[in-house]
Amino acid sequence: MRSVGKLLAMEGVRWAFPCSRWAPGRPEWLLCASCVQPEEKHRIGQFMFTRDVKAAMAGRLLMRKLIAEKLHVPWDKIRLDRTAKGKPFLASPFPPELPKFNFNVSHQGEYAVLAAEPELQVGVDIMKTDLPGSGSTEEFFRLMHRQFTDREWHSIKGMDGSWAQLDMFYRHWTLKESFIKAIGVGLGFNLQRIEFEVSPLKMEVGKVYSETKMYLDEEPEQWTFQEMLLDDKHHVAVALGDTDINTAQASENIKPSGLLFTILTYEELVASAVPFTPEDSSYWDSFTSKQEVPQRQSSKTPLKS
Numbered sequence: 001m002r003s004v005g006k007l008l009a010m011e012g013v014r015w016a017f018p019c020s021r022w023a024p025g026r027p028e029w030l031l032c033a034s035c036v037q038p039e040e041k042h043r044i045g046q047f048m049f050t051r052d053v054k055a056a057m058a059g060r061l062l063m064r065k066l067i068a069e070k071l072h073v074p075w076d077k078i079r080l081d082r083t084a085k086g087k088p089f090l091a092s093p094f095p096p097e098l099p100k101f102n103f104n105v106s107h108q109g110e111y112a113v114l115a116a117e118p119e120l121q122v123g124v125d126i127m128k129t130d131l132p133g134s135g136s137t138e139e140f141f142r143l144m145h146r147q148f149t150d151r152e153w154h155s156i157k158g159m160d161g162s163w164a165q166l167d168m169f170y171r172h173w174t175l176k177e178s179f180i181k182a183i184g185v186g187l188g189f190n191l192q193r194i195e196f197e198v199s200p201l202k203m204e205v206g207k208v209y210s211e212t213k214m215y216l217d218e219e220p221e222q223w224t225f226q227e228m229l230l231d232d233k234h235h236v237a238v239a240l241g242d243t244d245i246n247t248a249q250a251s252e253n254i255k256p257s258g259l260l261f262t263i264l265t266y267e268e269l270v271a272s273a274v275p276f277t278p279e280d281s282s283y284w285d286s287f288t289s290k291q292e293v294p295q296r297q298s299s300k301t302p303l304k305s
């Protein structure tokens with residue numbers, strides 16, 4: 001049974017699962033498939049590459065683990081739905097004690113990550129710094145020109161050397177996406193409306209930074225952006241604010257948790273999982289018939305698939 005006291009005491013959660021290193025065997029994969037909603041199992045099964053299948057499955061399992069373990073909802077009673085723009089939310093049973101309870105996942109590079117907060121709107125994004133799949137960094141930046149403002153390009157291109165510039169590019173990318181994902185708007189939002197002033201310029205692995213500022217339509221915003229490097233290539237940004245973009249103020253008495261991401265093992269990922277759909281051996285056959293990554297991208301994954 002749910003305890004109101006426990007729910008109100010819920011703190012923010014930051015989890016990361018290294019999905020690219022995960023090599024599930026048949027029993028593991030079939031267990032995972034029977035622990036997610038059928039429509040999600042179907043959607044995940046349609047990805048062409050194992051990399052994407054594992055990442056999406058890990059994302060679903062992270063969300064259910066969160067709700068089972070932090071809201072104390074039995075795994076098989078959790079009903080997740082998506083907004084019209086695709087942001088997953090807990091449709092039932094929703095905790096009336098935590099009306100703003102919010103979570104978000106991201107998967108790219110070697111990890112699937114989840115961030116959750118009891119009182120704040122949350123968006124998370126992870127990106128791995130990598131060389132462009134083809135062409136030069138300059139050409140890649142030219143193609144991406146419209147995604148960032150002149151001031152943002154100034155800080156990206158002001159870094160010393162093309163790797164440092166790519167790293168700063170992906171840092172800005174995670175910041176922008178984290179905000180877009182927090183407010184749940186998806187495609188169609190004019191990215192030139194949001195501008196980041198990053199600080200500090202250099203980050204160290206294993207620390208959480210929250211000095212970066214965002215401007216919306218050139219006005220400073222009260223949103224908090226927590227940034228960290230999961231390792232020397234993976235940038236993660238967590239956007240935290242109020243629920244309504246028009247009153248986007250992180251309330252002064254709500255302190256977002258400055259948490260590091262905890263890296264989960266497979267055993268931890270499924271620790272509370274309960275199968276609720278029948279085992280489907282064809283799902284394993286389909287999984288084993290896929291390639292890990294597209295041939296030409298075997299070593300480089302510059303953009304999300």
Ligand SMILES: CC(C)(COP(=O)(O)OP(=O)(O)OC[C@H]1O[C@@H](n2cnc3c(N)ncnc32)[C@H](O)[C@@H]1OP(=O)(O)O)[C@@H](O)C(=O)NCCC(=O)NCCS
Pocket residue numbers: 055056059060085086087088104105106107108123124125126147173176177180181182183184185186187188191304
């Ligand atoms: C929909 C969108 C937000 C998804 O993000 P992404 O960067 O492709 O992928 P991520 O791995 O970070 O996140 C994917 C997860 O976010 C969640 N998600 C999907 N739509 C979402 C939305 N509208 N808002 C918040 N979260 C969303 C889902 O859980 C999804 O995983 P799942 O479908 O496997 O469950 C993104 O594609 C988008 O529309 N971006 C628009 C802004 C843009 O053009 N940015 C470019 C560079 S700044």
